[in-house]
Amino acid sequence: MRRVAVLGSTGLVGQRFMAMLWKHPWFEPVPVTLSPEKVGRRYGQAVDWVIDWAMPDGLGELALEAFGLSTLMELGVDFVISALPSSVATEVEPALAKEGFAVVSNASSMRLEPDIPLINPEVNASHIDLLKEQARRGWRGFIVKVPNCTTSILTLTLKPIQDVFGIELVAVTSMQAISGAGYHGLPAVKIAGNVIPYIKGEEDKVREETKKILGTLVEGRVRKAGFSVMASTNRVPVLDGHTLSVFVKTVRPAEPEDIATALREFPNNEIVGMNLPTAPRVPVKVLDAVDRPQPRLDVGAGNGMTVTVGRVRRDPDTGWVKYVALGHNTVRGAAGNAVLVSELLLRKGLI
Amino acid sequence: MRRVAVLGSTGLVGQRFMAMLWKHPWFEPVPVTLSPEKVGRRYGQAVDWVIDWAMPDGLGELALEAFGLSTLMELGVDFVISALPSSVATEVEPALAKEGFAVVSNASSMRLEPDIPLINPEVNASHIDLLKEQARRGWRGFIVKVPNCTTSILTLTLKPIQDVFGIELVAVTSMQAISGAGYHGLPAVKIAGNVIPYIKGEEDKVREETKKILGTLVEGRVRKAGFSVMASTNRVPVLDGHTLSVFVKTVRPAEPEDIATALREFPNNEIVGMNLPTAPRVPVKVLDAVDRPQPRLDVGAGNGMTVTVGRVRRDPDTGWVKYVALGHNTVRGAAGNAVLVSELLLRKGLI
Amino acid sequence: MRRVAVLGSTGLVGQRFMAMLWKHPWFEPVPVTLSPEKVGRRYGQAVDWVIDWAMPDGLGELALEAFGLSTLMELGVDFVISALPSSVATEVEPALAKEGFAVVSNASSMRLEPDIPLINPEVNASHIDLLKEQARRGWRGFIVKVPNCTTSILTLTLKPIQDVFGIELVAVTSMQAISGAGYHGLPAVKIAGNVIPYIKGEEDKVREETKKILGTLVEGRVRKAGFSVMASTNRVPVLDGHTLSVFVKTVRPAEPEDIATALREFPNNEIVGMNLPTAPRVPVKVLDAVDRPQPRLDVGAGNGMTVTVGRVRRDPDTGWVKYVALGHNTVRGAAGNAVLVSELLLRKGLI
C-alpha cells in the first residue's frame, strides 16, 4: 500500500480521484486542500458532492489535510496526485518534485515540456522513460502528466488507426460535457439549452498533446507524430461524457470494418498483461447500433475507463474515415487516467 | 395578394409558416390539414402551438381546410406551400404540379432530381430557371424545393468563400436542435441531457444538396460544385438553432480576416436589390466575440433568417479555415426559406 | 423458480421489469409483446433501450413472444406481470384472470375497484387478503395492482406519519420526471427547458389511491383513510425521479425531529422479516443536508426502491409539517413495486 496525497480533493475531478482511490488495492488516499477554511474538516462535510457515483461509505469521515511540504512529509505520503488548477500547479508541482515527491498530475501546465512524460497508458506507457531526463532539473522526485480530457479520448482511438493504416490528417469537433468545466467553471444560465462553441485553450491542447502522445520516444526525446490535428471544441448541455466527431485521412485506404477491427483489437496496447487494477478490460469498445455512442447510455462503459466508438464509416467522395468517439471526461479524461498512470508507475517500481 | 395553401400547417414547420405568412404583405395563408379529424376546426384549437413566437392575434380563428385538388381549386388558391413529411410529399406534390399548381416545398423528396430547382435564394436564385425543364414532365404547374435545414445554413456561409477563395474540401459537424425532428420526431427520454450522433439520411443530404446548390446552371442543367462535403450530423439538447463546426480547405490561401470580410460583404448575393420582404438585411452576420454564435443568444438574428458566424480562424498547421455557423433550423432552414423562395417566384412573375 | 410473462416488455417500464427479473432468484421472465411486428425478434434487437441501467448480459438474446392465452399456456407461464397501457389492460387483464392467471399489474385500470388489492408492500401488504373477494367474479386467477408512481412514493412517507401522529389533511405538489410519460408520451420539443403543469388524470389518482392504500381492511372491504389529499402534479425536465413537495396537517402536534424519526423507523412496516429480495433495506431514508433529496443524486437509493426524504420542517405559523420526498418513478413507482408484490405473493403461497 502506498499513501497518496490528493491535492484539490474536493473539486469535481478531486471527487472522482477520492472515489477511485478509496478502497483501491494498492493506494490509500489522503485528501488535501489548499483552502485554509476547509483544513481539518471531515471530507464529507467540506465537499459539495455532485458526481453521479454515490460517495463511498467511510470516505466522508476522512479529515482534510492542509497543503505544505512539511505536512506531506509528516503524513508519510509516498507520492502526490494533483487535481490543482493549472495556475496553481505551475508553482506547486515543480516544488514538490524538487523535494523528492513523485507527482502524477492532471493540470495542463508543463504538459508539452520535452522531459515531461504525457501518458495515456494504453497508448504510450513507454514514454514514461522520459522521466530519466528530469534528473537534469536537479529534482529528486519527478512529474508525470496525463493529457487533456478530449485528447485522452481521442488518442485512444487514433493509436490503433495510426499503427495499422497510418494517419495523414485529422479533423475533430468535440461536444464536451459541462463537468469538464469544473464545479464553478460554468454558470447554469450560460449553458442551459445552449451550445457554447468555445473552450479556452482547448483546441491548442488537443493539437499539440495528440502529436506528443502519438509520437515516438527516440534517444530521450519524443519525436512528434507527423500528422496534424485540426480541432473545434464545443460545450453542450450534457453532464458527463465528451462526444467527438472525428474525420481521419489515413495513409493507406481503410474500409470501415477494418478500422473497427483495429479499434477492437487495439494492437500495440502498451499495458497489456500488466494487470493494472484500473485498466479497462476493453480500452475501446466499438458499437454496431447506428445511433451510438450516446453520452447518457455509454459514458459508464468500463467504469468510465472505456472509450466507446460508433458510426465508423467512409466518406463516399473522399475516402476519409469518419467515426464518433465518446469517453468519460472526468474519469478516462482525468482522474481515472491519473490513477492508471500511478498504477503503471508502481508496476515499474517508480513509486 | 396571392392565396397560398399551407399543407401540414399544424406541424412544427407548419406553425412557422403560418406565423410568417399571417399578415404577410403579399400572401394570404389558408391552413390545410391531411388529418381528417382536424378538418373544419379552428386552427388555434387544432394546433399544439409549441414554437417560441407567440401565435399572432387572429390566426387561431382560421378554419382548417381539407386537402384535395377540388378543395384547393374551390378555395381559389394561387399556389401551395408544402410542409408535408417526405413520404407523403412524394405522391402529393407531383400530382399538384400536374394539375397546375406551383408548389414550394420543404420536403426532402425530389430535391436531387435534375429538373427540380433547389433554392437558397441569396446563394442560387438563378437556378430557378431550371423550372423550364419541368415542362417535359407534362406538368402545368411546377415544383421548387428548399434545402435541408443544415444545408441551408451551411451554403449561405460557403458561397462567399467559394466565390472569393475557391473551395477544395469541406468537413462539417453539426449540432442540431430538437425542433429539427418535428413535433413527434424525438421522444423526450431520448435526448434529455444527451447527444444522439445520428440523424437518418442527413449526412447524404448535406453532401449532395450542397454540391447542387453551389453548382452552376449551364444549358438547363446544374453542373455540381467540384468539391466534397464530408458531414457528421448530431442531435443536441437545444430547442432551436443548428450549430455547425466547419473546416474548409480553400483553393487560394485565406486569412481569417479575409474570410470574415467575404462573409460580411457576401458578394454575388443573388437577391440583392429585389426587396423581398422576408430577406434579411444581412444574410450572414459575423460576430467578433470569442464564444459566439450561441443558439440561445443568436438564433433570432434577422428574425431567424440571418446566419451568424463566429470564431473564424486558421489552423496553424494546415492552413485550413475553421469557423462556427448558426442558423434557425425551422426558419432559415425550412419555413423562412420557402417563404423567401415564394417571394422570389412572385417577383419573377412565376406565381 | 416461477416463469413470469412480462406484457409490454419493450416499453420504458417494461425495460425496468426485464432488468429486475433477469437473474432474479425466484423468477424467470418471458418477454411478451403485443406488437405483431416484434414477435420472434431478439429482445435486444426489438427494444430501444433508453434506461440508465445497462442492459444485462444475455437479456438481449431472449426471443419476444406473441401475446395470447394459448401462447402463455404453452410457454408454461406461472403468472403474468403487466406493463400494458391502461386502455389495453382494461380488457386483457380480466380475461387473463378469468382463465386462471395471477396478474400483477402496473396499469391504472381497476385500481379503485373494491375487490382489487392496491398494494405498496411496506404500507399495506395485508390488503392482499382482498383477493378472496375476487372469487365472486368467477375468476380462477386474480388481479393485484400497484399504485400510480406518485402515490407509491407519497404513501411510503405518509404511512409512518399516519401511524404515529395521525393525519388530518395533505397538500402535495409533484415535480415528475419525463420517464413517467413513457417512451413515446412526451415529445422533446414540449418539455425542453419547460414545466408542464398538467398530467392527465394524475391528481385524481393520487387523491383516491392514497386513501385506499392508507385505509383499513375490515371484513373484506377497505375503509378508506379519513383525510383528504389535495394534489397538483407537474412535469419537469428531469429524466428519472419524482420529487414531491408535501404539506401535512397532523392530528397530534409533531416536531420535525419526531417526524424524521418516525420515517426512519417506519413502525408497522408490513413486510419486515419477510426477506423479499427486492425489498430495500431502508424503505424511507431521511437526509440531513439542507438541499436534499435531489433526483440526480438520490434517485438510485436502494437500487431505486428507497424513497429519500429531506427538509423535514414545521411551518412556523400553522404547525403544518413540510417535507420533500423523492422516489424512482419507474422502479419504486412502477416495475420495482410490482416485482416486490410478486415476491410477496410467492411468500404467501399465492403464486
Added chain:
Amino acid sequence: MRRVAVLGSTGLVGQRFMAMLWKHPWFEPVPVTLSPEKVGRRYGQAVDWVIDWAMPDGLGELALEAFGLSTLMELGVDFVISALPSSVATEVEPALAKEGFAVVSNASSMRLEPDIPLINPEVNASHIDLLKEQARRGWRGFIVKVPNCTTSILTLTLKPIQDVFGIELVAVTSMQAISGAGYHGLPAVKIAGNVIPYIKGEEDKVREETKKILGTLVEGRVRKAGFSVMASTNRVPVLDGHTLSVFVKTVRPAEPEDIATALREFPNNEIVGMNLPTAPRVPVKVLDAVDRPQPRLDVGAGNGMTVTVGRVRRDPDTGWVKYVALGHNTVRGAAGNAVLVSELLLRKGLI
C-alpha cells in the same frame, strides 16, 4: 426625463434594468458598477449579456461609471435603482437615502422594516405613503423596496382572491428558474437535469413579504394580512419563469369560474388609470388550456410583466382552490417591478 443610476448594472437583473430603461419615455439610465476593474469600460464590453432580449442598439456604448456619492452627484442623477446583492445593499442604500437620494431597490435587505414600503404596484401602490415615516430616520431621501421574485408573482394572484372571497390559508410550492440565482449563483453541474428543493431564505421571504404586501396601511403602519402562507421553494432546470403551484383556502366558498373572473377583472387594481408605461394592460391573464401556463410559452406575456394563471380548479374533497401561476422572475419579479415602482413615484411627484 429623470436620470437614474443603476447600481449593479451588469448582473442578470441589471441587464433587465438596462434593457427596460434604455429608451424609456421618462427615464435615462446611467450604468454604475461596484467592480473597480469595470469602471470606464463600455457597457457592451464589460457585460456578459445572457438574457433572452437582444441588447438594444446603442446601449453597449454607454460608459460604466464608478460608484460613489460624489460621482452620483456629479452625474446629475435624480434617483437610484439598486440591483445590488443584499449584503452590499445593507450598507449602501441607507447611506444613499441619508444623502438625499431616492432609492428603488430590488435587494432583500430591509424589506420587512416597518417604515419601508414594499410595493407590488397593482397590489399595494397605496403603501407608498409609508415613506412619510422614514423622515424619523433623518434621511433626506428614501428607500422603496420591491418584493422577492416569487412573492411578486404570488401576491398579484392572491390580491383579487383576498378582495373578493377572503383568504384563510395558502400553501404554495414554487418551481423557480435558474436565472433567479443570478449570473454566478448556480453552477451548471448542480442543476442539469435536476431539481434542487432548497433556496436559501426564500420560504421565509414568501411568508413574511406576502403578509406585508397584502396588509392594510393604517395610521402609518402596515397591519399584516391575517392569513398564513406556507411555502416550499424549489429550483428547476428552466431558464426564466417561476411556476407556482398554489392551494388557497378561501373564507367564502369559491367556484373556479368565480376565481378566474376575479383574477381577470382584478378589482382594486391600485394603478388603474395611472398610465404607467411599464404597467401591463392585463396584470393577470387567465388561460383556459388545460396544460398552461408553461414557462417557455408564457413567460413573455405582457413583455414579462403579466402573470399568467391556469388550471383554476377546486379540490373535490375540501373545497380549497388550486391554481398554477407563472411570472417572469427577473422582469415582473425584479427589474420590471422596480421600474414600475419608479414610474409610480414619478406620477406621485416623489422623484
